[in-house]
Each structure stands twice: as structure tokens, then as C-alpha cells.
Amino acid sequence: DAKTTQPTSMDCAEGRAANLPCNHSTISGNEYVYWYRQIHSQGPQYIIHGLKNNETNEMASLIITEDRKSSTLILPHATLRDTAVYYCIVTTRGTGNQFYFGTGTSLTVIP
Amino acid sequence: DVKVTQSSRYLVKRTGEKVFLECVQDMDHENMFWYRQDPGLGLRLIYFSYDVKMKEKGDIPEGYSVSREKKERFSLILESASTNQTSMYLCASSLWQGGEQFFGPGTRLTVL
Numbered sequence: 256d257a258k259t260t261q262p263t264s265m266d267c268a269e270g271r272a273a274n275l276p277c278n279h280s281t282i283s284g285n286e287y288v289y290w291y292r293q294i295h296s297q298g299p300q301y302i303i304h305g306l307k308n309n310e311t312n313e314m315a316s317l318i319i320t321e322d323r324k325s326s327t328l329i330l331p332h333a334t335l336r337d338t339a340v341y342y343c344i345v346t347t348r349g350t351g352n353q354f355y356f357g358t359g360t361s362l363t364v365i366p
Numbered sequence: 367d368v369k370v371t372q373s374s375r376y377l378v379k380r381t382g383e384k385v386f387l388e389c390v391q392d393m394d395h396e397n398m399f400w401y402r403q404d405p406g407l408g409l410r411l412i413y414f415s416y417d418v419k420m421k422e423k424g425d426i427p428e429g430y431s432v433s434r435e436k437k438e439r440f441s442l443i444l445e446s447a448s449t450n451q452t453s454m455y456l457c458a459s460s461l462w463q464g465g466e467q468f469f470g471p472g473t474r475l476t477v478l
Contacts, residue, residue: 289466298370298469299409300458342408353424354467356401356409 258282258345267337273330278365280324285347288319289354290328292339299342299356302328311361333337333364368424370395370470372457378476385444387473389457398440399458399467400424400432409456417442447477 260278261275266274271326279288303317305326310317316329328338342359389398399414399422411424412434421432429451433441434467440459444451454474458467 296472298458298472299467301466301468304466348463348465352408353411353414354399355411358406358408 256287258355259343260355261341261343261357261360262276263358264363266363266365267330268335269335269364269366270332273333273337273362273364275330275341275343275362276325277327278325279343279345282323283347284329286345287348288323288326289344289346290315290317291342291344291356292334292337293359300340306309316333322324333362335337335364335366338362370457370468371457372455372470372473374473375471376474376476378478379444379447380478381448383444383447384446384475385475385477387442387444387455387457387475389436389440389442389459389470391440391459391468392438393459393461393468394437395461395468396437396460397460397463397465398434399460400430400440400442401455401456401458402426402453403472404453412442447475449477451475452477 289303293299305317319326337362340359340361342356370391385428396414401409401410404411415421415434431443457470460467
């Protein structure tokens with residue numbers, strides 16, 4: 256079962272920051288937060304992951320609250336190509352782990 | 367660049383046929399996965415493999431089997447296809463368990 260809760264859909268204006276929230280209130284100490292996205296008719300694409308510190312890469316930033324019960328994926332300057340379904344996943348990095356993809360957040364970037 | 371390929375993007379089969387879906391990765395990854403994706407249900411794990419000739423059931427293994435004879439190749443087999451197996455099938459691989467998974471483009475299977 257998915258251990259995360261995400262809004263079903265969101266809109267964002269092109270060029271603005273897209274902030275996608277995720278609640279994971281039952282996260283345990285050894286579980287990481289992963290974000291993926293899926294553009295229509297393609298396989299999911301890895302974006303970023305983190306444990307407790309904030310993380311940034313060329314695609315996005317991940318902000319994890321101090322209590323680790325929620326996180327936010329930030330796309331700093333959304334483009335039309337960022338329109339996709341975004342999945343927040345909580346999992347351990349070890350033997351027997353599984354990635355549970357829920358239904359994610361459908362982000363629409365509006366021109 | 368990481369690359370996961372799947373044998374077909376679209377496939378149409380008849381009820382009762384045996385169906386093979388092939389997945390190949392070129393990254394020397396230990397782990398490979400098969401998911402199916404259906405509207406409103408997200409991705410659901412069918413089987414995964416953490417080594418050659420090893421396999422583990424995921425959440426929905428019924429009606430499916432898998433084969434991993436070589437490290438780079440992971441096959442999903444529908445022994446007798448049924449209409450409720452019409453779906454998008456996605457293969458993924460990861461370097462180690464819990465590591466980020468890299469996905470193929472998917473195979474959209476229709477069973478008539």
C-alpha cells in the first residue's frame with residue numbers, strides 16, 4: 256500500500272515555481288522519500304530522493320520537513336514539458352523494499 | 367546514459383494465447399522489476415528479480431510468471447492471456463535494492 260498522500264491535480268503557470276506537496280506521516284527512520292514523474296505514454300522518470308536533508312539537482316529541489324512527515328518537490332521554473340503525473344514514494348534502501356506508486360499528482364503547466 | 371528497452375510498444379493478443387514481454391537493460395543492474403499500470407490504480411508491482419535466476423512475487427503475481435536467465439534480460443510471461451490483463455506493462459531496473467529505478471517506455475498490451 257502507498258504510504259503517501261498527494262493532491263490529485265495541480266496547475267502552475269509557465270515560468271513560475273511548481274510546489275508539489277506530499278504527506279508521509281507514518282515514515283520510519285530508515286525510509287527515504289523518492290520523487291518520480293511520468294509524462295503521458297512514457298515510463299516514469301526518476302527526479303530526486305532524500306532522507307532528511309533538503310536536496311537539489313538539475314531537475315528539482317526536495318524540501319523535507321524536520322519531522323519528516325511531509326515533503327515538497329519544487330520545480331523552480333516550470334515549463335510546458337513539466338506537465339506530467341508526479342509520484343512521491345517512501346521506501347527503504349535495502350533488501351526486500353518495494354516502490355509503491357500511488358496515483359500521484361497530475362501537474363498541468365499553463366502557458 | 368541508462369537504458370531500459372522493451373520489446374514492443376504496442377501488442378494485441380487473443381484470449382488464451384501465451385504472451386512474452388521482454389525487457390533488456392544495458393547498465394549491469396542487479397535488480398529488475400515488472401509493473402502494470404491501470405487508470406486510477408497507479409503502478410502495481412507484479413514480480414521482481416534481484417539476481418539471475420532469482421525472482422520474488424510482488425503485489426499482483428497471479429496469472430503471470432517471469433524468467434531471468436541473463437542479468438540484462440527479464441521476461442514477463444502471461445501463460446494464458448485474459449482480457450483483464452489488458453494494461454500498460456512497465457519494466458524497470460536498479461543497481462541495487464532500494465536504489466532509484468530506471469524505467470523502460472512501456473508495452474501497451476490489449477487482449478481481445
